[in-house]
Amino acid sequence: MDTTATRKSTVTTILGLPMLAACLLGALGVIGPGCGKTTDHTATDGQTRRLVSVAPALTAIVVDLGAADELVGVTRHCALPAGPKTPPAIIGDFRPVPERVLAARPTHVLMAAYATQAHEREGLEALGLPVKTFDLVTLTDLSNTVRELGVLLGRQGQAEALNTALETAKTRLGACFGPHDGPRRPSYALIYGTEPGFVYTTGGGDHISELLDLTGATNALSSYPRTARIGLERVLEARPELILYVAPSEEIPDAGAAVASWARWAEVPAVKNGAVRVWPDDRLARNGTHLAGLIPDLCALVRTAVLSPGAEPSR
Amino acid sequence: MMATQRRYLLARPAALALIGVGAVLAALLIGMPGVSLGDALTNLDGLEGRIFMQLQLPRVALGFATGAVLSVAGLLMQAILRNPLADPYILGVSGGAAVGSTLFAVAGLGLGPLFGPLGGFVGALLAFSLVAFFGRGGGSQAPLRMLLAGVVVNSLSGAALMIFAALGDSGDVQRTLVRLMGSLGVDPSLPALAPTVVGIGLAFVLLAMPYRRSLDLLALGDDTATSLGVDAASLRKKLLMLLSLGVGAVVAATGLIGFVGLVVPHGLRLLFGPTHARLLPLSAVVGGAVVVLADAGVSRLTDALGTELPVGVVMAILGGPLFLWLLLKGFRRGDLA
């Protein structure tokens, strides 16, 4: 069904009848809005917007800003609050399908500045779509994106509130270690993925390492760039005191598997002290406003990993 | 005549052993710069010692075996196809291994990390069998038929991989594709992998050695070789079977490391002449040396680049211009028509 609609929409777009196309598609029931029954919702600033979000992180921010109703197109992986309104169209999986984005008739196409999507970005811009790109690598990027989206969506107030919450959370991170915990802060190594004999890690500069740095911890692999594939021996030589897998994977689905795979390197402080952890879901790995909610667990993880050898995080 | 004879001294067993051992030692010294070889050897139980024994030594051993197998396999392939530009992957191995390991990795979730490489091995063997089937019966057209079959297998495999990429869970496919880029990394939880590949590699080279003189005869043409007592069609089949085992094992363990199988035998032939009695052992040793030195270099370059490039990528970067230079040299000397 989708393919037929896609083909049809391409043809009619070329023929220069976009409105007719949307009407036809609406009549076919493929996309939500039908002819004469526009469901564009106006925001607090009185503007009518139709948003297509190509990144789940941006969808999340839009939802947090209370503008979920303005979304007409999201990816398959975007999380949306349930509601009586017609759900937005699915415009793609990991990559946006240009025909579907066009069919949603967006006033804004929101994209994150992922290098892997540069090609799609250029493609959508070439089609004349109004694309807005946002950086989402660091926590500062996050605040800026929230602020810019707030301006764009006429919801500066909500944006400010979100950012304040974020700042508060960051301060709470700095207070992870209490006055009785001593001055020592752990060195950590983050693991994004593994290959036999190799580790995908970061030397700093992304949101996860920023969060850890705010607790006072230091990156044991700071001499490497933001994205690095390095030999396992380099991680061992750095002797980190905390090893954290940022999300579960097939090879290492939980802390038990992680501990087992590092057990042989007993001289590494993290292994000796039982500080090899796996974040139980992918929420830490995704940059977004939800991070504020993860702070308590992150604090607990960093503290127990260093102060009580072998203790499991309270999660 | 004298200069060439002096060069042939390099092919003597003593010289070969020297080159091999020298390369391995150099690789151990250059690679993994953070690990002090001295500290490691004095205390094998300590962290440095165990890094050396479980990460560095198997990696160098695997690299040497891989280079030796790929170079000899390339040499055999060039003789079988009567084409100095053949490489071990040309008859569909790369395609078969890629599809095999992807299929097995996707289907064998939870069956352990060895399942993907096993699939690569099976895929390579299947691809070879298909191509060997087309080459049966011999005749002067046999190499051409096999070549065409290999091209078809490789391109069908490429299509299959694209379908996987479109339909599959991106994590699995991504992992497989990365592995296929060629990497000598060793998983310390699979300590048997490196010695197994080394054993297979050694067996491969030793089994190929008795055919050295027969390989020369293949260059004369199928009929002539057969009239001289070497059944060309059956020799080809035997060698292909041997090839599929050796290359299949290596690709399964280390992915697709390119250029070694083409540049090393071809370059050695230009330097030392086409006689296989010399070329075969030379290819094995020089191939092994090239791979371990390249891998060690890549490891050391990590300090400068910040990230460790897959060794297959580096072989392509180095191999390309080197191969071009060899080609031009060959053209000038009139060796290539």
Next chain:
Amino acid sequence: MSQPSQRPVVALFADGLVYEINGKVLVSAFSADPQPGAVHVIVGPNGAGKTTVLRMLAGLLVPARGSVRLGERPITALAPAERARALAVHLEVPDGAFPYGVQEIVGMGRHPYQNDATARASDSTAIQGAMVALDVLGLCDRPFPALSAGEKQRVALARVLAQDTPVVLLDEPLARLDPFHVERVLAVLTRLAAEGRTVVVIAHDLDVAARLADVIYVMHEGALRASGPPEEVLTAALIADVWGIDVDFVQGRRLDGGPRRVIAIRGAIVDSHKS
């Protein structure tokens, strides 16, 4: 090179050889017992089946019917190395994909003796002798692919010579050779026969074939039309029938001054049944 007295006398026998492919008969009932010590030349138009016959004689093709014997034994019963010491064949010139030296190519003819220490002792004499006979000694260290077509042909022939076998089969050994070298090769072939070997040759040039052959075999459309001494077999009528050309027989001279019959072609017969 082994001495004539040491060399075994091996006779080649072909009995009723038939070869067909996809139902089409390429050779029908070819029988011959070429005697050692003579040059036997097979002639015939293109597609007459000459090469197919030679390949069956060499044991490279299995006939559909009939058999080839080397001495008492069928050729299929011989081990490859044994057969390679008894019979050498020239069917193709190597394509020169690899830069083997001329000496290395000629040396490959000694491959069947690699396990025989006594024979190996005469390797270099055999190779040297072969290269001198075919006038390729001067090309000694040149890479084979760099040679001209004629030079490559002579190197291939030298390889056959170096193999030093009682039976020698050659498919168009004179192709691509200039007149001087044609004469050289003819002299070599005659000498090989004089040494007691069985020499079977395919040739295209009628006059050269007639000069060379002790026994000539005329093949036409897969069948053996006639065989015997060239003066008797090659009549104008037969030549016109088989090749569709009109010839004169002219009196010529040999190098030693004696007379010889020259076959001089006048032209093609226009209304010949051959297309």
